[in-house]
Amino acid sequence: MLSGWLLFAGLALCMGLSVYLRMRGTGYRQDYVLTSPLAEALRQLVGIAGGIYLSLVMLTGFLGLELPERILIYQMQLDPLAVVSILLACVQPLVLAVLCRIHAGGGG
16 A cells, blocks of 8 residues: 555646746747646646657557557556556656756766
8 A cells, every 4th residue: 555655746846847837948938828837848748658659559559459448557547548648748848847957068
């Protein structure tokens, strides 16, 4: 049970860090509709995760892969493609930040 809470806390921390990095990356800009950096970051996170999910669904359908519809992780039933898409969307700004630092530092 403790490992379930740790998994949930780790996922929440990863999503929070991803949203923070997205907020910092976009900055605050004022359009006709006032939006906060948090709302913009969440919109991007959900949009990217949705795009990845649709791409994975099409790819698995095209390749004819047999995946389980639900997986059980610590008494929670989850869609495996949705979990992968959210994790990839959360990790994307972290990888981008690392690559930008490597590139700015001359590759090493």
